[in-house]
Amino acid sequence: MSSIIISDAWEGDLKEIAEIENSSFDQPFPLPLLKAYLSLADGLFLVARDNDRVLGYCIGIVQFKVRGHIISIATSIHSRKRGVGSALLQELERRFMKIGCTYSYLEVNVKNLDAISFYYNRSYRIVRTRKNYYGRNKHGFIMTKSFKGLNYFE
Numbered sequence: 001m002s003s004i005i006i007s008d009a010w011e012g013d014l015k016e017i018a019e020i021e022n023s024s025f026d027q028p029f030p031l032p033l034l035k036a037y038l039s040l041a042d043g044l045f046l047v048a049r050d051n052d053r054v055l056g057y058c059i060g061i062v063q064f065k066v067r068g069h070i071i072s073i074a075t076s077i078h079s080r081k082r083g084v085g086s087a088l089l090q091e092l093e094r095r096f097m098k099i100g101c102t103y104s105y106l107e108v109n110v111k112n113l114d115a116i117s118f119y120y121n122r123s124y125r126i127v128r129t130r131k132n133y134y135g136r137n138k139h140g141f142i143m144t145k146s147f148k149g150l151n152y153f154e
């Protein structure tokens with residue numbers, strides 16, 4: 001793979017992002033919601049590109065000025081385990097820190113072992129379970145990562 005470039009997403013990326021979203025999740029964000037996130041993005045809706053192809057994307061928001069929330073991250077099935085997700089996460093965290101966030105967090109389906117392991121290996125830790133977060137009997141973990149060497153959530 002040639003080098004991966006991480007940059008801000010733009011309207012022209014949305015079709016490819018929606019394709020990645022649809023092939024990655026049982027309950028994908030619909031295109032209008034992706035569009036809405038893009039309009040609110042403020043530098044936290046990122047894409048990974050290789051030449052002209054979108055390989056993955058992530059969306060973050062900042063809450064209460066200190067808390068980075070990873071809304072979504074996904075890479076295309078054919079480009080997984082090649083460093084794309086790590087590059088996206090690293091850049092999103094860098095931007096969270098630049099804005100002043102002291103930690104980041106996310107929700108992940110308790111059955112999504114690949115993603116849980118991906119986050120764990122990047123210093124995220126499970127701090128809570130959210131019952132029925134993804135629907136009836138579909139529970140989620142909250143995982144957090146401190147940018148200041150502490151392990152807390154709130």
Ligand SMILES: CC(C)(COP(=O)(O)OP(=O)(O)OC[C@H]1O[C@@H](n2cnc3c(N)ncnc32)[C@H](O)[C@@H]1OP(=O)(O)O)[C@@H](O)C(=O)NCCC(=O)NCCS
Binds near residue numbers: 081106115
């Ligand atoms: C979770 C997800 C975003 C990870 O994306 P990815 O592009 O595969 O991430 P990376 O390639 O950076 O890392 C994945 C693994 O591949 C490894 N890897 C990276 N480059 C590699 C290479 N060249 N050769 C072998 N392994 C490699 C990484 O080290 C990592 O393993 P580790 O966690 O043991 O360190 C992706 O699996 C995905 O889109 N899943 C579906 C959507 C999803 O569940 N999102 C999370 C919702 S909460």
